Amino acid sequence: MPSGYIPILIFLAVAISFPVVAILAAKLIRPAAPSVIKLEAYECGIKAASDSRGRYTVRFYIIAILFVIFDVETIFLFPWAVRYRTLGWFGVAEVAVFLAILIVGYIWAYKKGALEWV
Amino acid sequence: MSQFYTSTDHFTIIPAVMLALFGCAILLFDFLVFPDPRQRKYLLIFVALAEGFTGYALYRQTEWLTANGQTSLTGFGGSVTVDGFGIFFNWIFVIAAMIVAVVSYKYLEISGEHHGEYYGLILFAQSGMYFLATGTDLITLFIGLELMALTFYVMVGFLRTDKRSNEAAIKYLLLGAFSSGFLVYGFSLMYGMAGSTKLAVVAEAIRQRPLWDPVVFLALATTSVGLLFKISAAPFHMWAPDAYEGAPTTVTAYLAVASKAASIAFLLRIFMGPFWSAKEVWEPILSVVAVLTMTVGNLAAINQTNIKRLLAYSSISHAGYMLLGLVAGNDTGINGIAVYVMVYTFMNLGAFLVVVALRRQNIIGEDLDDIAGLMSRSPGYAVLMLIFLLSLAGIPPTAGFLGKYYIFLSLIQTGHFTLAVIGTLYVAVAIYYYFKIVRSMFIRESTEKAPMATSAGLRLALGVSGVLTLAIGVYPEPFLRLAQTSLLR
Numbered sequence: 015m016p017s018g019y020i021p022i023l024i025f026l027a028v029a030i031s032f033p034v035v036a037i038l039a040a041k042l043i044r045p046a047a048p049s050v051i052k053l054e055a056y057e058c059g060i061k062a063a064s065d066s067r068g069r070y071t072v073r074f075y076i077i078a079i080l081f082v083i084f085d086v087e088t089i090f091l092f093p094w095a096v097r098y099r100t101l102g103w104f105g106v107a108e109v110a111v112f113l114a115i116l117i118v119g120y121i122w123a124y125k126k127g128a129l130e131w132v
Numbered sequence: 133m134s135q136f137y138t139s140t141d142h143f144t145i146i147p148a149v150m151l152a153l154f155g156c157a158i159l160l161f162d163f164l165v166f167p168d169p170r171q172r173k174y175l176l177i178f179v180a181l182a183e184g185f186t187g188y189a190l191y192r193q194t195e196w197l198t199a200n201g202q203t204s205l206t207g208f209g210g211s212v213t214v215d216g217f218g219i220f221f222n223w224i225f226v227i228a229a230m231i232v233a234v235v236s237y238k239y240l241e242i243s244g245e246h247h248g249e250y251y252g253l254i255l256f257a258q259s260g261m262y263f264l265a266t267g268t269d270l271i272t273l274f275i276g277l278e279l280m281a282l283t284f285y286v287m288v289g290f291l292r293t294d295k296r297s298n299e300a301a302i303k304y305l306l307l308g309a310f311s312s313g314f315l316v317y318g319f320s321l322m323y324g325m326a327g328s329t330k331l332a333v334v335a336e337a338i339r340q341r342p343l344w345d346p347v348v349f350l351a352l353a354t355t356s357v358g359l360l361f362k363i364s365a366a367p368f369h370m371w372a373p374d375a376y377e378g379a380p381t382t383v384t385a386y387l388a389v390a391s392k393a394a395s396i397a398f399l400l401r402i403f404m405g406p407f408w409s410a411k412e413v414w415e416p417i418l419s420v421v422a423v424l425t426m427t428v429g430n431l432a433a434i435n436q437t438n439i440k441r442l443l444a445y446s447s448i449s450h451a452g453y454m455l456l457g458l459v460a461g462n463d464t465g466i467n468g469i470a471v472y473v474m475v476y477t478f479m480n481l482g483a484f485l486v487v488v489a490l491r492r493q494n495i496i497g498e499d500l501d502d503i504a505g506l507m508s509r510s511p512g513y514a515v516l517m518l519i520f521l522l523s524l525a526g527i528p529p530t531a532g533f534l535g536k537y538y539i540f541l542s543l544i545q546t547g548h549f550t551l552a553v554i555g556t557l558y559v560a561v562a563i564y565y566y567f568k569i570v571r572s573m574f575i576r577e578s579t580e581k582a583p584m585a586t587s588a589g590l591r592l593a594l595g596v597s598g599v600l601t602l603a604i605g606v607y608p609e610p611f612l613r614l615a616q617t618s619l620l621r
């Protein structure tokens with residue numbers, strides 16, 4: 015059995031027991047006095063406007079997908095920047111290829127009007 | 133160069149690079165150079181160029197292997213291996229992609245969804261297939277698989293206004309993601325056993341374990357679920373009829389032929405590689421799966437009235453025959469799978485191309501009624517369809533006979549007589565439902581008179597598939613020699 019996994023097991027046990035203990039402790043200690051207002055969804059103190067499971071426009075998904083693309087781009091660029099000297103020109107070429115592919119996708123999305131909020 | 137890159141590395145992936153490059157070029161040229169929708173057919177030139185370069189690169193790889201007297205060339209520290217096996221399967225992808233691209237233009241135009249991205253997607257999917265056939269690293273194989281699968285999810289749902297197409301895409305996406313999860317779980321166990329993602333290292337680690345090791349068995353079981361899903365073997369075949377029916381027929385052809393060939397290559401890489409030493413364990417499992425697949429495919433096909441659905445079930449049963457070659461597991465069997473995949477490519481593409489031509493303005497053209505009386509309307513198409521169906525059923529002198537012959541021969545050589553008998557019996561069932569289409573074409577009266585939606589590309593592609601389906605059956609020697617180069621050992 016690889017010993018390197020023992021910390022993960024301990025972490026898992028703590029992660030599972032923490033919410034269980036917290037909820038049980040609260041249940042034992044707190045006085046039970048429910049009211050209508052207390053059971054409402056909490057939204058910054060303002061009265062909730064509507065149910066959160068309503069339908070909303072598909073454009074949000076496009077923005078989210080574009081966001082993920084650029085997010086992943088930076089995640090890849092950071093390790094390259096840290097190891098820039100070791101990787102040398104090989105790293106530059108690899109990142110150039112990676113960015114070129116992303117830029118093609120970006121131009122495509124731009125031309126298709128994915129960035130416009132109609 | 134540097135420690136991360138040797139001079140032969142680029143040589144091992146150049147076909148995939150070509151495909152991705154031209155795929156990107158298509159995305160840009162689509163609106164920068166050809167803004168008019170009517171000009172989109174010129175994007176075919178890019179597909180042709182991409183396939184030309186890919187073919188040339190494959191040819192150079194073969195030449196390099198013969199010139200240096202080696203059987204394989206590895207790149208990127210063993211992640212990619214170019215060998216006869218990979219090159220053989222890649223030729224199949226090149227032919228399938230080219231034929232599908234050539235016939236798509238008219239079909240998509242009629243469906244009102246002719247977009248430039250379609251041709252790009254074909255090439256992107258193919259670059260994923262390249263890595264499925266040549267990858268020898270778990271991560272490379274998985275990324276290749278996802279690249280191919282994700283592209284296909286989009287292509288299946290390409291008819292945006294068609295409910296069936298949308299439904300098919302969602303079904304395929306959800307089930308595909310689920311099966312990929314199983315596959316990755318199996319991969320993680322393999323990595324856990326070997327401490328490496330290289331197939332060769334994993335194979336060594338499995339060889340050193342006892343035969344019925346529980347971890348090996350779990351890895352085998354979960355990996356098999358993912359692989360069998362991709363080749364649409366029962367009981368993981370549920371997605372195939374719906375996806376095949378809902379997708380645009382051209383995409384169905386590509387899905388049924390290229391995607392299945394790539395998945396078979398992937399399956400062989402895994403079973404002939406890491407799991408080869410555990411053959412005693414998976415042989416009975418795969419026998420059961422193969423028989424079940426042939427049963428489900430052949431029996432469910434009998435009642436279908438939609439030609440695409442019928443062909444989908446028929447393609448499920450063909451997956452069963454291919455698995456039988458792996459169950460036999462000797463050289464004849466593995467070689468038989470290669471022959472079968474090659475033969476299956478041409479005959480199945482051909483059959484779907486005829487269905488493509490049935491799609492006309494205001495006529496969906498997928499039911500058995502739509503093909504009724506085809507002989508009196510367009511005898512050329514009817515005769516070609518007859519050849520493809522005879523071949524699919526496996527009747528000599530067509531190519532399909534040859535494929536089945538080698539599979540059954542290998543089963544008899546290795547003493548799997550029961551499996552050979554069951555396989556032969558199901559051929560009889562297959563003849564029944566293929567001849568439902570033939571009867572519809574030749575005996576029944578035509579219901580509508582609209583001419584076939586034909587184009588020069590479609591006629592050319594049909595001609596090539598028809599000639600090759602007959603040629604492989606009548607004079608198989610050069611094709612068999614080609615398939616011999618694909619032996620994986």
